[in-house]
Amino acid sequence: MVAVKAGILGATGAVGQRFVEALANHPWFEITALAASERSAGKTYREAAGWRLDTAMPESVENIEVVPVDPKTVEADVVFSALPADLALSVEPEFAKAGFAVASNASSYRMEKDIPLVIPEVNPEHLGLLEVQQDTRGWDGYIITNPNCSTIVMTITLKPLIQFGLETVQVATMQAISGAGFSGVAAMAIYDNVIPYIGSEEKKMETETLKLLGEFNGSEIVPADMKVSASCHRVPVVDGHTEAIWAGMRDKPTPEEVRESFLKFDPKLGELPSEPGKALIVRDEVDRPQPRLDRNMGKGMSVSVGRIREGIRYIAMGHNTIRGAAGASVLNAELLHSMGKL
Template structure:
């Protein structure tokens, strides 16, 4: 079965990445592009400032941009690349009208009845969908993916939970594309590092607790884990790099941690899944964004420099493509999982 999909916020960087990744998708066809009021009625290929690849895909080039009105849209799935303040109102309207909304926005991530999902980490949290529909009286529903930095981190933390993980400190080096387009002014970031990203540390410290929590039938019991983050913008185009310091309730070896990383498996049958969820590099100078961000077509997280960090501690470097695995690709993978589970 093929599904018709619409893109909310289709002209922005993440909206463009959705379109790029969905071009020639085996399950999903982009049938509608939805944009701000000033762009409604204009032709997508003529209006968009396309920056994510060489050319606008032919499949969407001649589509007329539609308003953010669910009554004007014909689609099975709506992918949202909206800013959070706009998403809170618009996504709710689409869900109320019966649409499946796969959202990259932060507006609903921490709502108690909204699934926050990474398929390889917590697919069972989709059980919140029925709770959400019942609570809100919606015919449709919203499923969210995490913040781009959180996704890279939590994919590496999931297999470590079985080793007795109890505390995580992380320092991030985040790519410019994470700020959208036009994003950070060139004079601010050239020859520089920005040691503050508004709202980022709060997301990185709170979202993992929900993602790694336990679904108990009608709610998520958050993980008893302490996460402390310091987030920084660096002059890299794509690929978030994270220095992670993990502490456990017992002594663990480097080999234990590497074996745990390799044990995390993709969900079979999803077109966007990588062959390896976590790629472990043994070189002393890897991962690097320029060399490793496209691993698994941008859907793998690459880990390296795994080493002991005192008693009961291990430290490592994790890196992932922030606009693929960390944004559009994450929502697409969530939608594929929902399609596989007959939730769409």
């Protein structure tokens, strides 16, 4: 099989490095371009990245020269975007216009009417929007987005609850500092502390979830008819977002029925390379899931759930820069490839 040429925009950042890690030995994709700011362009990736993951930098990327974020300098079929949202707003359409498939992590286009916001295990049928997008915008390429990291972790757990008539969701997050990027939260601010505010995060959880669980009617997404209410908090954990979730359902399932639905959840995607063996892992110990112990389950792609109680109340936890960011985009691109759209 001929490898799909993959570029990474924002390749030196917290999410960009996760993309490099996910794509360096990928069976379908080959990294052909690493792009970042003018500060990094012209340097080798080794010099520019200041590698901060606890796996070794893949040898194959060490000497690649970092290029500016520009469709003329990036050689690829698909670009994975880990750019700051304000920059993604102007840059991603330029790439789509120039014929690239853009798999974006940035929030800029997630809620646009004609841009799919996809979690393969939740709403693969929303990819039908790509045709609407290309017709409307006249682009040769397209943009596909993945949700906010906290939204992904929560929504994967909500999907199996839809069968019980999901009506209301309340969530309180405990979010890792890597979610704010390498230059995000000062050590003096987060050490020995909890910060009960993450800009725009609550609104993203409250709106993106409705789009994800909505129905594609052939031309647009009709948002799910339910209410989501979020309170978001930064905690001194490096990786892994933990969420306390209250789910109100019409059929009032018992905790055991909810546990069974989590255990049986099988999205049947058809063996995509980044798909974890289990999208949801049920922990029955009284004190799990925990970020330090559970974030790398399924190579960081599984979401762990536990403490399922009357209410229904439970805890969900997932790796924010893998399942919640780079891994999510790569899984979207794998799904597109498996459907012949990439």
